[in-house]
Amino acid sequence: MHVNHMASGLAGSQILALAEEIKARLRAGHQVYNLTIGDFDPQLFPIPGPLREAIAAAYAAGETQYPASNGMPELRAAAAAYTRRRQGLDYSPEAFLVASGARPLIFAAYLTLINPGEKVIYPVPSWNNNFYTHIAQGSHVALATDPADNFLPTPEQVAPHLQEAGLLALCSPLNPAGTVFERNQLAGICELVLAENARRGPDAKPLYVLFDQIYGALTYGDTVHVDPVSLFPEMQPYTLYIDGMSKAFAATGVRVGWAFGPDGVIAKMRSLLAHAGAWAARPEQLASAAFLDDLQAVDTYLSGIREGLSRRLEAFFTGLQQMETQGLPVDVIPPQAALYLTVKIDLAGYRTPNGSLLQNGRDIYSYLLHEASVALVPFYAFGLPDDSPWFRLSVGTVAEAEIPGILARMQAALEKLGR
Ligand SMILES: Cc1ncc(COP(=O)(O)O)c(C=O)c1O
Known part of the structure; x- marks a missing residue:
């Protein structure tokens, strides 16, 4: 073929x-005890009741036309408020782009940010960066991490590769390890990214960080989820966040995700995804918005x-x-x-x-x-x-x-x- x-x-x-x-x-x-699946059994972890009801209500109300190509305004506003509440990050709804789960957004990020042959740095073990780098025809810089660092990359591991790299793909909490960045570990990496971008100057294509925090709401004990822009506001022009409903609300089949980041990047990802038609279904978007706005329902579920x-x-x-x-x-x-x-x-x-x-x-x-x-x-x-x-x-x-x-x-x- x-x-x-x-x-x-x-x-x-x-x-x-x-x-x-x-x-x-x-x-x-x-019989097989299948512990390989990164998903939820709906009998054990059903989606939130109010979300399920709001999805059905949106269909009943005839919300079946095309959604807005960057996401329904209600959901972008609700996701911005949810992000502000959880992380103290102050992004406007215009900085958000909604799609049918996190995957199309990661896919669009790679295709928007990487030129063929450009270096993509990603730690291993990690989830699917090898496939996305291949699809974007980037050049792979796969950094093997250490169990002693909870399988998350250190500034020392990243430092030698930053020159000429187009993208540093990070994920915390990490699929597959279930571990998170220590504050100092991520701060050290952000400092290197800021120094590299200062070296390139304002007219050059910067080094971007893709920060996948799809598991960010699922931390245990005294574990704290840290992220680049909360640590360094100067990281804002270089950081693209990936988030969504799939894991925090056991809603992997509902297909609602969002990215937020610099305006110019979000605008191009929006155009790309509009051609793919990878929007989240309109009823699911409206229902997710109503659910995220219900602070008590969100907290109880989480x-x-x-x-x-x-x-x-x-x-x-x-x-x-x-x-x-x-x-x-x-x-x-x-x-x-x-x-x-x-x-x-x-x-x-x-x-x-x-x-x-x-x-x-x-x-x-x-x-x-x-x-x-x-x-x-x-x-x-x-x-x-x-x-x-x-x-x-x-x-x-x-x-x-x-x-x-x-x-x-x-x-x-x-x-x-x-x-
Ligand atoms: C790290 C990570 N990012 C993104 C996704 C995909 O999320 P979604 O189902 O919303 O496309 C997964 C799914 O397993 C994941 O593990």
Whole structure:
């Protein structure tokens, strides 16, 4: 088949490839505890009731024409107010652009900001930056981060690459690790971006920061979500934020996201997305606006979802820590945010009961799936090498009552391994 160079080089999602093996197990009649999905089971985490009702009411009221191409004014105003309340960031509704979830906005950001061949710096593990860089025909600068830094990049790692880069793509809280930037870590990176842009001068194309905070409302304990412009107002001309309803309100299928940032960038992204027609549906936009304006409903929902997710994350964290204490080859990073736990399952060099040697993330994934019926995502799916021993465990689709049983299965599978 003849397609263009971009399309022929576009790799498939590795998470989808892993899902094939899960589907095969399910078809064969096995039970699978599928902890690979970055989504919510609506039975466990339904969308907010007032949002659901407002969506139905908007359809009933005949709100079915085209929405405004930059988003319904009601939603842009509500998203601006929500952002001001949560982060103290003072952006006007005109600085907001709405689309059908965060993805089209990230896609548009890459296509708007990157020239073919221009450098895109992104840390790994991270979510999908490799695909977006490929689509925008950017040149990849993938920086491997360190578990000791919670898998978030440090100023020292970023510094050598900033000259001539077009974009620095950051995400906090981080998919896949469920960790957040420390204030000093992000501040150090912002200082480097400001220095680089000062060096380029006002007439040159600046280095932009794409700051994906889609999980920003889902932080636990004393974890604080920090962001570039709150730290340095001077970052405003260079920072493009990505946010939306999908994760904070368990509304991944509702498809409402927004970006906010410098006027000129937002205007071009708006034109690009208008050609793609990637608007959020008008009833969902109006309903999201009404919901976000209901401060009490938002706060009640957020405290509930945070509690539900953090209890699950803590239960897995404690259980895995106990396995580590018992000498099993696991390690786990304390959960800070989002729906993810980062687990190290270092089984390279071990042999399974039937004698096969485990060598890489794929082998470990398959062993846990077949022996424990538990599926986790190896970090190679997020850009780390095949032999990375780290995995993402997602809790959005797991019932709390199932967690002790899942841990017991994992433990039994690990105890069966030999050298
Ligand atoms: C970091 C990150 N950004 C954006 C998205 C996409 O969000 P949406 O479903 O609103 O397109 C995801 C989804 O998994 C994500 O993990």
